[in-house]
Amino acid sequence: MTVAARLWVSLQSALYLAKALLCLLVGYSALFGFFLADPTVSSRALLTGAGLFFLATGAATLNSLQEHHTDAHMERTKKRPLPRKTISLLQAGFQTLVLLTAGVSVLSAVTETIFPLTMAVFAVVLYNGLYTPLKQQTVLAIVPGAVCGALPPYIGWLAAGGSKTGFEPFLLLTLMVLWQIPHFWLVLLHYREDYKSVNVPSLFSFFQEETIRRFFITWIGGLVSVMILFVILPCINGLVVRILIILNSFSLLGYFFLSFRSKRRNNYMLLFAVLNGALFLHMTIVIIGTIYII
Numbered sequence: 008m009t010v011a012a013r014l015w016v017s018l019q020s021a022l023y024l025a026k027a028l029l030c031l032l033v034g035y036s037a038l039f040g041f042f043l044a045d046p047t048v049s050s051r052a053l054l055t056g057a058g059l060f061f062l063a064t065g066a067a068t069l070n071s072l073q074e075h076h077t078d079a080h081m082e083r084t085k086k087r088p089l090p091r092k093t094i095s096l097l098q099a100g101f102q103t104l105v106l107l108t109a110g111v112s113v114l115s116a117v118t119e120t121i122f123p124l125t126m127a128v129f130a131v132v133l134y135n136g137l138y139t140p141l142k143q144q145t146v147l148a149i150v151p152g153a154v155c156g157a158l159p160p161y162i163g164w165l166a167a168g169g170s171k172t173g174f175e176p177f178l179l180l181t182l183m184v185l186w187q188i189p190h191f192w193l194v195l196l197h198y199r200e201d202y203k204s205v206n207v208p209s210l211f212s213f214f215q216e217e218t219i220r221r222f223f224i225t226w227i228g229g230l231v232s233v234m235i236l237f238v239i240l241p242c243i244n245g246l247v248v249r250i251l252i253i254l255n256s257f258s259l260l261g262y263f264f265l266s267f268r269s270k271r272r273n274n275y276m277l278l279f280a281v282l283n284g285a286l287f288l289h290m291t292i293v294i295i296g297t298i299y300i301i
Contacts, residue, residue, distance in 0.1 A: 034060030042165030062110030248296035
């Protein structure tokens with residue numbers, strides 16, 4: 008293997024270890040929150056998103072380090088770099104340190120007060136210090152997991168000068184919490200045999216698959232209701248944007264409703280992609296609505 012090929016494999020492993028694709032959504036959600044407070048395309052906005060991306064990849068790398076023994080026994084995770092030994096534990100530790108330092112440094116440089124950075128560090132501590140170890144003990148770990156996952160857009164909002172409390176930050180936090188739960192459940196349903204075969208607490212300890220499926224319409228209905236509430240925000244410009252928000256929201260609800268009413272076996276990874284795609288589209292529409300009048 009050539010030097011260039013080895014470097015490319017190492018880069019792929021590092022990105023996989025850091026869950027870079029998922030963390031891009033985290034950084035984008037920070038931009039989403041930022042533009043709600045300050046609809047100005049600026050280097051400060053982009054650096055806020057980059058800072059959250061670096062912090063998220065650092066936390067994800069540390070998570071991979073914390074769970075590498077468990078990952079080796081699950082079909083979903085056994086091909087990750089640490090179980091496959093394509094990256095050493097020392098390399099993963101160094102990557103964690105570099106990414107977390109980069110995230111803190113970038114956020115420190117672009118935020119005018121200490122509170123956004125404090126919340127960002129709190130999210131990392133909550134994820135790696137509470138959620139990750141609790142996953143091995145109780146299904147209630149999803150509570151701190153949902154909270155830390157909901158913080159990035161709120162941090163973006165704060166970094167842009169938004170108030171600590173109010174309707175907009177409440178809406179941002181509620182949106183992300185309601186998205187996190189079905190996001191996790193879909194992974195659980197797709198890899199249900201994995202979770203049943205290892206000694207890790209999950210909803211399967213309490214409910215059958217069909218019962219978990221019934222929870223979805225309620226949760227998706229709540230998520231869609233919050234998505235629609237964005238049309239009343241004064242920072243949203245134009246009728247077209249408001250119509251697009253409503254159409255995207257009802258399309259998500261309709262797709263899940265028809266999927267779970269169908270007698271055919273559901274493709275949970277397709278539903279996972281639809282859910283994440285709808286959130287990404289919602290954030291994009293809102294960002295456009297804050298910057299332009301359409």
